[in-house]
Amino acid sequence: MEAIKQSLIDKLSVEQIKVELMRTAFGRRSTLLSRFDPRVLLGWYTVLAILPWFLSNKFVLLGLLVPVLVLTFSSKVSPLVLFILGLGLVSEISYILIGSLLFGGSLDAVWPLMTLTLKLLIISLASIAVFNSMDPERFSDALLSLGVPGQFSFGVSYGYRMLPILIEEYHNLFYSFRLRGKAPGNRGLLGWRSLVYLVRTAVCTFYPLMLNTAKRTRTTVEALEVKGFTYALASPEARKLKLAYLRVGAADIAFLGISLLYLIALCVGGHWVSF
Amino acid sequence: MSTASAARIPQTTEPLVALSNVGFRYPGASSDALQGIDLTIERGAFVAVAGTNGSGKSTLCKTLNGLIPNYYVGDLTGDIRVAGLTAAEETVSSLSKKVAYVFQDFENQLVRPTVYEEVIFAPLNFGYPDYKERGERALALLGLSHLRDRWIWQLSGGQKHMTALAAALSLDPDLIIVDEPVAQLDPQRARLVYDKLKLLREQHGKTILVIEHHTEFIADYCDRVILMDKGAIRWIKPVREALSRVEELAELHILPPQVTLAAKRTLEEERQEGESALPYPVTLGEAAEFYRQRDVGSRLNAVDGGSGAQAILRGTAKSGAQEPVVRFDNVTAGYKTIDRTPHRVLKNVSLELREGDRIALVGSNGAGKSTLLKLISGIRRPSEGSVTVCGFRTKDVSPERLADYVSYIYQQPEEMFIEDNIRKDISYFLKARKHPGYAELVDGLMERLRLAGLADRDGRLLSGGQQRRATLAIGLAMRPTVMLLDEPTASLDALSRREVAAMLSGELGSVKTAVIATHDMQLVAEWANRVIVMHNGEVALDTDKRTLFSNSELLRQAGLTPPQITQLGDALNLYPPCLSVDEFVRRVQSALKEEVPAWKPSNKASSTS
Numbered sequence: 001m002e003a004i005k006q007s008l009i010d011k012l013s014v015e016q017i018k019v020e021l022m023r024t025a026f027g028r029r030s031t032l033l034s035r036f037d038p039r040v041l042l043g044w045y046t047v048l049a050i051l052p053w054f055l056s057n058k059f060v061l062l063g064l065l066v067p068v069l070v071l072t073f074s075s076k077v078s079p080l081v082l083f084i085l086g087l088g089l090v091s092e093i094s095y096i097l098i099g100s101l102l103f104g105g106s107l108d109a110v111w112p113l114m115t116l117t118l119k120l121l122i123i124s125l126a127s128i129a130v131f132n133s134m135d136p137e138r139f140s141d142a143l144l145s146l147g148v149p150g151q152f153s154f155g156v157s158y159g160y161r162m163l164p165i166l167i168e169e170y171h172n173l174f175y176s177f178r179l180r181g182k183a184p185g186n187r188g189l190l191g192w193r194s195l196v197y198l199v200r201t202a203v204c205t206f207y208p209l210m211l212n213t214a215k216r217t218r219t220t221v222e223a224l225e226v227k228g229f230t231y232a233l234a235s236p237e238a239r240k241l242k243l244a245y246l247r248v249g250a251a252d253i254a255f256l257g258i259s260l261l262y263l264i265a266l267c268v269g270g271h272w273v274s275f
Numbered sequence: 276m277s278t279a280s281a282a283r284i285p286q287t288t289e290p291l292v293a294l295s296n297v298g299f300r301y302p303g304a305s306s307d308a309l310q311g312i313d314l315t316i317e318r319g320a321f322v323a324v325a326g327t328n329g330s331g332k333s334t335l336c337k338t339l340n341g342l343i344p345n346y347y348v349g350d351l352t353g354d355i356r357v358a359g360l361t362a363a364e365e366t367v368s369s370l371s372k373k374v375a376y377v378f379q380d381f382e383n384q385l386v387r388p389t390v391y392e393e394v395i396f397a398p399l400n401f402g403y404p405d406y407k408e409r410g411e412r413a414l415a416l417l418g419l420s421h422l423r424d425r426w427i428w429q430l431s432g433g434q435k436h437m438t439a440l441a442a443a444l445s446l447d448p449d450l451i452i453v454d455e456p457v458a459q460l461d462p463q464r465a466r467l468v469y470d471k472l473k474l475l476r477e478q479h480g481k482t483i484l485v486i487e488h489h490t491e492f493i494a495d496y497c498d499r500v501i502l503m504d505k506g507a508i509r510w511i512k513p514v515r516e517a518l519s520r521v522e523e524l525a526e527l528h529i530l531p532p533q534v535t536l537a538a539k540r541t542l543e544e545e546r547q548e549g550e551s552a553l554p555y556p557v558t559l560g561e562a563a564e565f566y567r568q569r570d571v572g573s574r575l576n577a578v579d580g581g582s583g584a585q586a587i588l589r590g591t592a593k594s595g596a597q598e599p600v601v602r603f604d605n606v607t608a609g610y611k612t613i614d615r616t617p618h619r620v621l622k623n624v625s626l627e628l629r630e631g632d633r634i635a636l637v638g639s640n641g642a643g644k645s646t647l648l649k650l651i652s653g654i655r656r657p658s659e660g661s662v663t664v665c666g667f668r669t670k671d672v673s674p675e676r677l678a679d680y681v682s683y684i685y686q687q688p689e690e691m692f693i694e695d696n697i698r699k700d701i702s703y704f705l706k707a708r709k710h711p712g713y714a715e716l717v718d719g720l721m722e723r724l725r726l727a728g729l730a731d732r733d734g735r736l737l738s739g740g741q742q743r744r745a746t747l748a749i750g751l752a753m754r755p756t757v758m759l760l761d762e763p764t765a766s767l768d769a770l771s772r773r774e775v776a777a778m779l780s781g782e783l784g785s786v787k788t789a790v791i792a793t794h795d796m797q798l799v800a801e802w803a804n805r806v807i808v809m810h811n812g813e814v815a816l817d818t819d820k821r822t823l824f825s826n827s828e829l830l831r832q833a834g835l836t837p838p839q840i841t842q843l844g845d846a847l848n849l850y851p852p853c854l855s856v857d858e859f860v861r862r863v864q865s866a867l868k869e870e871v872p873a874w875k876p877s878n879k880a881s882s883t884s
Contacts, residue, residue, distance in 0.1 A: 161427060164426070165382075177693055179683060180707065183675040208692060211733075215735055222378070226340060226376055
């Protein structure tokens, strides 16, 4: 028991979560999805995020789940992310079920809940697969090319640049609190006092982090000015130059085509099979 | 540097920068940030701007790339011409193509995720079709091509600075302005930056302007010094003449090179009243030549080589055995890299830190210094072996519990300010422990560290020196047995640096053992009584400071540069090594007074010791 607890603590330590986060964000992978044009991927994802809400046929939903699962695994998603997803789904089902039991429902509620869960699962896995595969730089360029304002699309990639620094600083600030703070002497039942203390510290840490970030941006805005960022916002040539590499190729068309054919086949199949 | 009517002379001979009667006032300010500035800088010059904080150095430089008055709107008067452009008619964008700027906090200047993205950012924004080539060229120019695909967060401080410089170079500017390169980098990396700037000037005809108060670098690289005081230019002089004005510089809290101070004092002993000795030697080479002319090397060795050396070395003998305050037993520690493979930062380290130890922890970046400190503070735990602090195994207790014995002062003061004013920050620890009468304790401490007037200010908004004093107070308020400091003198100007060093040498209350991780060899020479050299995660040497500085091979390997005065002693074959200007002058004086027994060629002298 002690060994399991220790290994769980190791897996969920701040350090470990940091590594997994960094891995998700910066582990350069070439996956199946990363080969496609980011705009095509965004479009594909948008359809997949909306469509399940209009379907209730479990055959079709399961049919959608299969390729999404395959794509998720091909994207080499971090186990931590999948774990959090799993945790979310299980708690979601549990609280609805408990709610329904409390108000006089029965286990019959499980079956319709499965439909909802299936929909959520498809959408979540699709987002994980797409955003895990898509380099934020390409995402940001895709947004720019789809007409989103330059400030916003730059913000996405700037956030990407700042993320590791913020994580590191958060970590240091968190320990600043702990190295001067006092943990509760009595840990309480199941250590709830300690848990409250740590969660409280984790939340407090965001305040100095925000103030430090605000201070930092002064140089950044000056530098952006010097590097011609505002100049580029008003210049169509710069935009064209920047987006020149985005091209929808044969592979993208094929990907969309196969997806569409598969969807049609599913809907036709769903006409005959339903449960 | 004439103030001739520049505009009428053909393009090629026009000075790159011509300011006449320039003044500037920030909106809402009660006094001028700049006044009556007349300045010309010829093409191909390497100029230093020196002066105290708030003397207008940065403001002056920001008028050259148009940030003033286009971004900082205020009252700008006078004429500014830069690279053939009249600044008043230009925008930041057009001036930025001619003037590159590397900021003091260059880390925040990097806005893209990778090195390559960063260097193509500016040319891409300005719509240059050859933006890729420009980026690649800038990287090649600084020898950074191997870093092309790195993430910015993976780079060391020196590499980040170089990347910021490369990004600025991608626009092929005429003038490069670098704001205090030495402040944020360790001496060896700062030298690399200066070497590149020198190369850019000599081989590519760039004009370089640095804001700098580290006079050793000014002496080695610049040919002219602009001294600023209260928003005006006090004078512009050739470098040797400028740095020889020792008293005037000291009055503005600028520390002349150590060799200049030594030579000045030696000359004062030699010369008669009223005789002028200016200019003094300002570089290591000049000073070595100056002392060789006086045959100091062979005389010193005749005196010091025998009993003198023994006397000096005896003073640094180690203290006796006691129960160690901190013990490392075969400690291995590290972290997981992004591909989940473990990376060992410390390998099998065994160490004992005793009461009375003032330890300087030195070594290049990545050698494991910070990890060692974090292990003592309990922030990190060893993967193998054990760390025992004041009788506790760090594995078994929480960092909060260890904090009763250990205080750890981060390199970045901002990361220690967790409250909105420094009085609260300093009280935090005592208040959390409901210490009776903590308010008086904190007041006393703030009085002592001259923070009383700043009690209600947010730590983040203080100056560098004040921030260091505040973090020192935070650490001392914890009344620790072990005090750990990470680079306490980094990025401070000469005055604040001296203050912090003096505080560390003074009364530290309950502290029995202090450890400072540092690149500042002058601090090591002044403060430490024990030096631990880290190299590749191992303890390469555990010794006293004199032995450290006599081991030049190890110093080179560990990426350390001894204080300039120690280097001068080394150049004169002085043994044991000299640690301070006072000591050097004393030893030289006594040698010069001595009758030399017999003439010996200086190159043989070292073999006698």
